[in-house]
Amino acid sequence: MSSDEQREHAAETAGTESGVDTAGSGAGAGTTSRSSADSDAHTTTSAATGAEAPLVSVQNLEKYFWENDSLLDRLLGGEPVAVRAVDGVSFDIYEGETLGLVGESGCGKSTTGETLLRLQEPTGGRVEFGGENVYEMDNGAVTDFRQSAQVVFQDPFSSLDPRMTIGDIVQQPLDIHDVGTTDERRARVRDLLERVGLSTDQLDRYPHEFSGGQRQRIGIARALALEPEFLVLDEPTSALDVSVQAQVLNLLEDLQDEFDLTYLLISHDLSVIRHICDRVAVMYLGEIVEIGPVEELFDDPKHPYTKALLESVPRATTEERERDRETLAGDVPSPRDPPSGCRFRTRCPMVIPPEDLQIEQETFREIMTARERIENRDISLETVGGEQIEFEDGSVPSADVPAFVDLLHERLFDEPLPGRHREVVDEALAELADSDWEAAESTLRMEYESVCERENPGLGEGAHPVACHLYGEAGTGENAIDPDTWS
């Protein structure tokens, strides 16, 4: 989102018609973090028991962006392409809790936040706020919703209008909707600035005169101007120095307690999530793959993606740094053409081999990676043989095929494959010596097709569901697969 769009959105969400509360005392920046006892209290009264109705309920939400969809594209006969940024996401957020939404860049976190606030129109699905479908609200109800549900953006540099004083920035939502008298509005702004730990002497200063942390406090004060119940915090500390991040997170926690706020905290940073969240939803390529209480998810992550995310966090101690780490290989695939079945299977270290196939997990992973490269035509066959082997008209002379296969095998695999796997794979590689990609694909698919590419596992229900075939159908344990049985 551009700076101008962010400012527009901030003004749009902040602006509603309502009364103004000018009472209350200053809070300032707190220094405590959420204890696990607090966290347990939140989770036992909400998701774990299902005892109360959620404040926000997201049901099968979809948001696709369309590319190649301009008039010119259509005149040129181009087919529109869907970018499936959010692709069937469901979760609940209970009153007073902080739900974290975590995942690598490009997984669809911000789009989820913006779509559930109705800053973007959904492609499908439903979001209920206080039991009411936000996409079917009439104008009056939308205005109330926009008052109750606010957003704090990542970048405090671009989301504040540089031409306005901070007093005017925080007061803007009150002005737009003509809330209270001029004196009441001014008093409310002073109160808000104090509550976020800024001095009222600074009212007439401009954003550039403040540090990043202070600017984020200004953004938070503006988001609170209309007394919302729910805040989407979109990477609220990512643009800040590490030393300032904890202060802003502590402030958000203090404000949550003081104003009974409910948060959706979007972050790619697991330490931020652990610091402040009660529950966490892990997002991968437009889908939620695991959701659960934060301590449980950190202590006992289930989805291989969650495990890999946790493993990729830099270690504090030397001992921890020396421990084996499975880092996340490769990039998030494009949401224009997501992998079939489980979307993480192209990178998953635990991708499941066919039943009855005797194979080591690492070997199977390597073969699956080679298969994907072949399916994506991501090998430059001309360069395999270097100077020694001719590659003319898409073919290697038949006498050179064995050498070509050996060189390609070396390129694709760290170690030569054992036994029968070498035979099957080399048969496919020999087909590539004739540029017969389809034959190579089919040879490998017949032997190595995984359940992970055939079926999307689905998230399932309960307090800590996981979308992974290792845990059975939709995480129910039905037909779960034990990794110890396949090597």
Ligand SMILES: Nc1ncnc2c1ncn2[C@@H]1O[C@H](COP(=O)(O)OP(=O)(O)OP(=O)(O)O)[C@@H](O)[C@H]1O
């Ligand atoms: N307006 C748009 N048009 C086309 N594609 C978009 C648009 N906005 C987002 N996307 C794509 O949707 C996907 C999800 O983007 P999104 O910003 O929601 O992810 P994210 O997890 O919040 O990542 P980041 O932390 O980098 O913002 C990305 O592939 C992105 O390129």
